[in-house]
Amino acid sequence: xxxxxxxxxxxxxxxxxxxxxxxxxxxxxxxxVPATEREVIVFExxxxxxxxxxxxxxxxxxxxxxxxxxxxxxxxxxxxxGIDLRRGHEVVGIDTDAETVTVAxxxxxxxxxxxxxxxxxxxxxxxxxxxxxxxxxxxFTIHGLDSAAGLRALLxxxxxxxxxxxxxxxxxxxxxAARYGAMDPPETVAVVGGGYVGIExxxxxxxxxxxxxxxxxADHVLPAFGEAVAEVxxxxxxxxxxxxxxxxxxxxxxxxxxxxxxxxxxxxxTELAVxxxxxxxxxxxxxxxxxxxxxxxxxxxxxxxxxxxxxxxAGVYAVGDCAEMHHVVTGDPAWVPLGLTANRAGRAVGQTVxxxxxxxxxxxxxxxxKAFEQECGRSGITDLAEAREAGFDPVAKxxxxxxxxxxxxxxxxxxxxLVADRETGRLLGGSIVGRDRAAIRIDTVATALEAGxxxxxxxxxxxxYAPPFSPVWDPVLVCAKVLAGALSE
Amino acid sequence: xxxxxxxxxxxxxxxxxxxxxxxxxxxxxxxxVPATEREVIVFExxxxxxxxxxxxxxxxxxxxxxxxxxxxxxxxxxxxxGIDLRRGHEVVGIDTDAETVTVAxxxxxxxxxxxxxxxxxxxxxxxxxxxxxxxxxxxFTIHGLDSAAGLRALLxxxxxxxxxxxxxxxxxxxxxAARYGAMDPPETVAVVGGGYVGIExxxxxxxxxxxxxxxxxADHVLPAFGEAVAEVxxxxxxxxxxxxxxxxxxxxxxxxxxxxxxxxxxxxxTELAVxxxxxxxxxxxxxxxxxxxxxxxxxxxxxxxxxxxxxxxAGVYAVGDCAEMHHVVTGDPAWVPLGLTANRAGRAVGQTVxxxxxxxxxxxxxxxxKAFEQECGRSGITDLAEAREAGFDPVAKxxxxxxxxxxxxxxxxxxxxLVADRETGRLLGGSIVGRDRAAIRIDTVATALEAGxxxxxxxxxxxxYAPPFSPVWDPVLVCAKVLAGALSE
Numbered sequence: 001x002x003x004x005x006x007x008x009x010x011x012x013x014x015x016x017x018x019x020x021x022x023x024x025x026x027x028x029x030x031x032x033v034p035a036t037e038r039e040v041i042v043f044e045x046x047x048x049x050x051x052x053x054x055x056x057x058x059x060x061x062x063x064x065x066x067x068x069x070x071x072x073x074x075x076x077x078x079x080x081x082g083i084d085l086r087r088g089h090e091v092v093g094i095d096t097d098a099e100t101v102t103v104a105x106x107x108x109x110x111x112x113x114x115x116x117x118x119x120x121x122x123x124x125x126x127x128x129x130x131x132x133x134x135x136x137x138x139x140f141t142i143h144g145l146d147s148a149a150g151l152r153a154l155l156x157x158x159x160x161x162x163x164x165x166x167x168x169x170x171x172x173x174x175x176x177a178a179r180y181g182a183m184d185p186p187e188t189v190a191v192v193g194g195g196y197v198g199i200e201x202x203x204x205x206x207x208x209x210x211x212x213x214x215x216x217x218a219d220h221v222l223p224a225f226g227e228a229v230a231e232v233x234x235x236x237x238x239x240x241x242x243x244x245x246x247x248x249x250x251x252x253x254x255x256x257x258x259x260x261x262x263x264x265x266x267x268x269x270t271e272l273a274v275x276x277x278x279x280x281x282x283x284x285x286x287x288x289x290x291x292x293x294x295x296x297x298x299x300x301x302x303x304x305x306x307x308x309x310x311x312x313x314a315g316v317y318a319v320g321d322c323a324e325m326h327h328v329v330t331g332d333p334a335w336v337p338l339g340l341t342a343n344r345a346g347r348a349v350g351q352t353v354x355x356x357x358x359x360x361x362x363x364x365x366x367x368x369x370k371a372f373e374q375e376c377g378r379s380g381i382t383d384l385a386e387a388r389e390a391g392f393d394p395v396a397k398x399x400x401x402x403x404x405x406x407x408x409x410x411x412x413x414x415x416x417x418l419v420a421d422r423e424t425g426r427l428l429g430g431s432i433v434g435r436d437r438a439a440i441r442i443d444t445v446a447t448a449l450e451a452g453x454x455x456x457x458x459x460x461x462x463x464x465y466a467p468p469f470s471p472v473w474d475p476v477l478v479c480a481k482v483l484a485g486a487l488s489e
Numbered sequence: 490x491x492x493x494x495x496x497x498x499x500x501x502x503x504x505x506x507x508x509x510x511x512x513x514x515x516x517x518x519x520x521x522v523p524a525t526e527r528e529v530i531v532f533e534x535x536x537x538x539x540x541x542x543x544x545x546x547x548x549x550x551x552x553x554x555x556x557x558x559x560x561x562x563x564x565x566x567x568x569x570x571g572i573d574l575r576r577g578h579e580v581v582g583i584d585t586d587a588e589t590v591t592v593a594x595x596x597x598x599x600x601x602x603x604x605x606x607x608x609x610x611x612x613x614x615x616x617x618x619x620x621x622x623x624x625x626x627x628x629f630t631i632h633g634l635d636s637a638a639g640l641r642a643l644l645x646x647x648x649x650x651x652x653x654x655x656x657x658x659x660x661x662x663x664x665x666a667a668r669y670g671a672m673d674p675p676e677t678v679a680v681v682g683g684g685y686v687g688i689e690x691x692x693x694x695x696x697x698x699x700x701x702x703x704x705x706x707a708d709h710v711l712p713a714f715g716e717a718v719a720e721v722x723x724x725x726x727x728x729x730x731x732x733x734x735x736x737x738x739x740x741x742x743x744x745x746x747x748x749x750x751x752x753x754x755x756x757x758x759t760e761l762a763v764x765x766x767x768x769x770x771x772x773x774x775x776x777x778x779x780x781x782x783x784x785x786x787x788x789x790x791x792x793x794x795x796x797x798x799x800x801x802x803a804g805v806y807a808v809g810d811c812a813e814m815h816h817v818v819t820g821d822p823a824w825v826p827l828g829l830t831a832n833r834a835g836r837a838v839g840q841t842v843x844x845x846x847x848x849x850x851x852x853x854x855x856x857x858x859k860a861f862e863q864e865c866g867r868s869g870i871t872d873l874a875e876a877r878e879a880g881f882d883p884v885a886k887x888x889x890x891x892x893x894x895x896x897x898x899x900x901x902x903x904x905x906x907l908v909a910d911r912e913t914g915r916l917l918g919g920s921i922v923g924r925d926r927a928a929i930r931i932d933t934v935a936t937a938l939e940a941g942x943x944x945x946x947x948x949x950x951x952x953x954y955a956p957p958f959s960p961v962w963d964p965v966l967v968c969a970k971v972l973a974g975a976l977s978e
Contacts, residue, residue, distance in 0.1 A: 054954070054955060055897065055956050058956060063898060064897065064898075069896040339961050343961050361948075366953055367953070368958055370957040375957075375958065377953055408544065408553065409552060437926050439953055440926050440930060447940070447942075450940075450949075451942060460833065460849075462830065462854070463855060464866055464928055464935070465827070465828055465855075469864065472828050472832050473832070474932070
């Protein structure tokens with residue numbers, strides 16, 4: 001009998017792999033000989049498994065009622081798939097020579113587990129270290145469901161609060177939630193960081209009766225989307241009552257005598273009295289397990305992998321927010337921690353380990369986000385300096401066009417920016433913002449990037465046109481036309 | 490001095506070509522030597538120019554107020570671009586040896602016009618010939634603005650009607666509109682034909698106080714979208730109060746003593762008393778000018794063209810609804826009369842004639858349509874028989890998935906069907922239906938088709954994911970996964 005397939009991490013990547021492995025091993029696909037009956041064991045150090053991280057802002061907002069709504073699978077679902085799920089078990093060491101992992105159990109006991117194949121799906125964690133004081137009460141990272149539960153508990157008026165309403169079941173840190181539920185809701189909340197998390201949290205917080213202040217160290221929010229998108233979003237955030245502090249670096253957070261965050265202080269001197277803070281200044285891959293082993297990290301600091309998700313050590317794979325994948329535009333390794341990537345790569349590794357070698361696919365860095373009524377999307381390389389670093393000579397054009405035929409009700413201004421390489425005409429990336437079906441239009445860009453299309457080819461795409469959905473020339477096509485014109489100059 | 494660039498037809502294709510030609514000749518692009526100053530003359534036999542055919546259902550519905558809203562350019566706009574526009578002038582003959590056209594003027598006078606280059610952009614016309622009786626009053630094809638104006642005039646209560654409200658200016662056939670405006674509105678309207686026009690007209694008519702009956706000879710509406718889409722649309726049409734007569738071929742229309750359509754009779758015996766009828770049973774390319782010349786027609790009956798829109802005769806081009814283009818999936822000539830194609834090909838020919846040779850691009854047959862609250866899209870080859878005829882071994886799969894993360898409010902069932910070639914795995918086509926951003930998602934399919942992607946490559950696309958817009962696996966990806974699985978069996 002072969003040693004088990006051991007998975008470290010019970011979220012998107014790990015459970016996608018385990019599930020696909022079980023299905024494939026059971027012979028659900030007919031194209032290969034079923035693998036021998038090997039066990040799959042998933043070690044998850046926390047209590048939550050398979051949860052939708054991207055849904056947490058909407059839980060905080062109150063648009064989604066229960067934490068349980070955010071779980072793709074309950075622990076029981078996982079077990080019933082034939083996966084040996086061990087929550088509260090932390091893998092603390094790997095011996096790649098002996099092919100074993102060391103596991104710390106809930107009571108601190110340690111044991112050794114052999115593996116046949118090993119998957120590291122340890123995810124990422126929110127970083128807060130540039131900002132002292134984030135360990136105060138009522139300072140949240142919204143990385144993980146307990147953090148989201150704590151913030152919603154705090155925002156809920158004390159008399160209306162009950163832990164049961166959070167719908168977290170036995171996985172929830174009830175004590176912590178109850179503690180926040182008993183505190184007075186904040187009047188003012190600072191959001192530190194104008195990336196995805198920050199922008200989504202502005203919308204979530206504004207749904208409660210609080211003043212929201214967004215602090216962004218750079219001059220614009222959403223740097224990954226470029227200035228053209230950022231400016232539209234910033235104007236919209238202000239319309240929605242969010243106070244923006246752009247170009248303001250937060251120096252530290254202060255706390256009151258109870259330990260609750262009470263003041264935010266910027267390096268430039270700006271101060272703000274706050275009753276809570278949300279810190280979303282970035283994430284970092286959880287790679288500690290790989291350190292000190294032969295499992296190599298890439299330049300980004302995440303675990304280096306090949307087209308099948310294999311690390312530098314035979315039999316050891318890595319997927320999701322802890323791993324690099326190859327970028328479809330540059331062909332180079334890149335670290336872009338996003339949900340679909342983790343799911344897809346996990347699924348591919350599960351299939352590979354079951355005996356059907358499957359590529360994990362590349363990443364284009366496609367991301368979309370809702371900022372109140374504005375929809376934003378981006379894909380590929382949109383930053384000119386980044387494009388130059390990858391060896392391109394980038395040219396960018398930005399246009400604003402209607403989302404529908406001008407005469408049809410509901411047409412909304414849609415801004416598109418595309419970047420291409422001057423010499424080859426190849427599309428390198430794009431971003432988009434608008435209120436009417438804008439985000440989904442980035443899929444055209446993502447698909448064109450995967451195909452390595454030139455801007456001229458994009459310009460000639462036979463895209464959808466009907467007055468209620470798109471003008472004759474879709475905004476993406478309008479931008480491609482303008483960029484193709486610029487390239488031919 | 491060179492002979493002028495003569496364009497036959499003043500709608501999307503013709504005016505796109507003339508406009509681009511003028512801009513390029515003026516040296517607006519810097520990449521080539523400006524052409525010599527050549528005239529461009531556009532002959533349009535009617536009074537309307539540059540109008541948005543696809544918007545007419547929404548004018549009939551009353552969602553768009555004025556006919557003038559549907560004009561991209563007024564005749565004055567056209568003239569001010571430096572285009573010599575001659576409305577009411579019909580080109581009745583071409584002498585390709587002498588390089589002249591014969592033009593019949595408004596008063597019946599004829600003259601000969603020399604050309605340096607000639608563009609045929611004569612469009613298509615609605616066919617009604619399979620159904621006798623469509624020449625009755627109150628039987629409309631909705632091909633052209635006068636037809637749309639007549640129907641809206643008829644639907645408007647007599648006391649509320651004024652010709653001026655139609656906003657058609659001097660191009661409108663006011664006499665005809667006034668005549669319809671004076672008639673009693675119909676109580677029951679038959680829509681003959683369940684294609685694009687028929688479905689859009691159901692929505693338009695239902696906005697008025699009339700009973701709408703849709704007659705479709707085939708067993709399903711929207712044959713170009715496939716059964717899976719059709720069934721969703723049919724259920725929705727019924728919910729909206731439309732009476733469907735599927736598999737019912739209309740034999741003829743009868744008229745009353747005033748000459749107004751009064752009864753519809755099916756070959757199977759079904760009869761219906763009606764006060765108006767809309768006949769949308771197809772269109773045919775206007776190729777009479779090419780007949781009897783050396784300008785070859787393709788198998789479809791439309792004018793054969795190459796990758797630059799050139800016909801078989803040097804110096805003669807054809808674009809839009811009268812011309813074939815190459816299909817991106819089969820590589821063969823195909824005739825798919827749609828708006829974007831005409832605009833894009835016209836623009837390319839204008840550029841080519843101005844001296845900068847430009848490809849017209851291919852067609853994927855991408856089409857989207859609104860059927861009340863349902864959005865439908867299709868692209869490529871979706872019919873299995875058609876795929877076999879083109880030499881493929883087609884495999885199709887249909888899935889239904891949510892349009893957003895399941896826990897996020899507003900997720901709607903979205904049905905996707907994809908077709909691929911068994912041997913190569915190449916994606917051949919797809920269709921989609923759903924209420925939430927479904928139509929625009931077909932652009933992913935259209936782009937993948939243009940790139941010649943396999944289903945496996947589509948499955949690995951890095952598409953947009955955020956709970957408000959898409960589940961982790963976009964419905965198109967879900968279908969690609971299932972189809973890829975079927976292909977590997």
